[in-house]
Amino acid sequence: MTTTGAKPPGATDEASAALAVRQIFDSIAPRYDLLNHVLSANVDRLWWRRAARRFRGILSDPDAAILDICCGTGDMTMALLKHRPPGAQPILAADFSRAMLSRGAKKFAGRDPGAVPIEADALHLPLESASLDLVVSAFGLRNLANYEAGLSEFHRVLKPGGQLGILDFSEPGGLIGKAYAVYFRRVLPAIGRAICGQNGAYSYLPVSVGSFPPPEEMLALMRAVGYEQCAWQPYTFGIAGLYTATRSAVA
Ligand SMILES: C[S@@+](CC[C@H](N)C(=O)[O-])C[C@H]1O[C@@H](n2cnc3c(N)ncnc32)[C@H](O)[C@@H]1O
Numbered sequence: 001m002t003t004t005g006a007k008p009p010g011a012t013d014e015a016s017a018a019l020a021v022r023q024i025f026d027s028i029a030p031r032y033d034l035l036n037h038v039l040s041a042n043v044d045r046l047w048w049r050r051a052a053r054r055f056r057g058i059l060s061d062p063d064a065a066i067l068d069i070c071c072g073t074g075d076m077t078m079a080l081l082k083h084r085p086p087g088a089q090p091i092l093a094a095d096f097s098r099a100m101l102s103r104g105a106k107k108f109a110g111r112d113p114g115a116v117p118i119e120a121d122a123l124h125l126p127l128e129s130a131s132l133d134l135v136v137s138a139f140g141l142r143n144l145a146n147y148e149a150g151l152s153e154f155h156r157v158l159k160p161g162g163q164l165g166i167l168d169f170s171e172p173g174g175l176i177g178k179a180y181a182v183y184f185r186r187v188l189p190a191i192g193r194a195i196c197g198q199n200g201a202y203s204y205l206p207v208s209v210g211s212f213p214p215p216e217e218m219l220a221l222m223r224a225v226g227y228e229q230c231a232w233q234p235y236t237f238g239i240a241g242l243y244t245a246t247r248s249a250v251a
Contacts, residue, residue: 029099059083070140074104
């Protein structure tokens with residue numbers, strides 16, 4: 001596999017890919033939550049909760065510095081917040097689509113513990129090196145114009161010993177994989193089109209999943225970037241899964 005990052009239709013390089021991805025999410029933002037829940041029959045909620053539970057040790061530390069990158073409309077952040085004690089440092093919730101982020105910001109408003117929305121590019125985070133205890137991304141890495149650059153940037157901002165959690169889709173094998181492929185490539189774009197009234201965005205989703213490296217390749221990439229204890233935990237027959245890794249405790 002030679003794919004280096006997301007390539008929405010029409011994109012010719014990383015800059016045009018990132019722009020196209022941002023435009024897709026800006027345009028579907030008003031319907032994103034509804035579409036997500038319909039298309040996944042609400043299983044997405046279970047995935048966010050399960051991923052958040054995996055990090056409850058770090059989350060329970062009120063001083064832990066946490067980033068949810070590609071937070072979109074904020075549902076992963078909300079799942080993480082459930083494990084934060086009262087008065088804990090707010091979670092940083094970042095995304096480069098203002099339309100997605102502003103919906104997340106409404107969910108975070110007035111909460112304690114809370115989250116701070118930040119409009120930022122995952123490949124150029126406005127954060128100091130070695131400043132975070134946990135970086136989480138749900139269904140975000142697959143949308144980056146360069147997966148390796150994203151993983152490197154997350155590695156840069158993690159403290160030595162800090163942890164990474166990447167929740168994303170995968171393509172299961174066997175009969176389930178075949179049934180799922182039909183759903184993902186034919187049914188899902190049609191429902192997306194019906195709810196969103198547009199073609200491109202939900203045709204891009206199966207394309208982005210198809211070109212995302214399978215778990216063995218993603219784990220190899222994570223190791224090459226410098227992560228340790230890299231692992232993948234399949235969720236729901238491997239339709240999705242959680243990658244976990246640690247930045248070496250030695251600075
Ligand atoms: C599929 S949505 C996931 C949103 C949310 N995490 C969730 O689980 O519902 C992917 C998000 O990644 C964001 N994104 C993609 N590339 C990005 C980048 N380079 N920097 C920041 N955000 C990015 C998009 O704007 C979009 O909100």
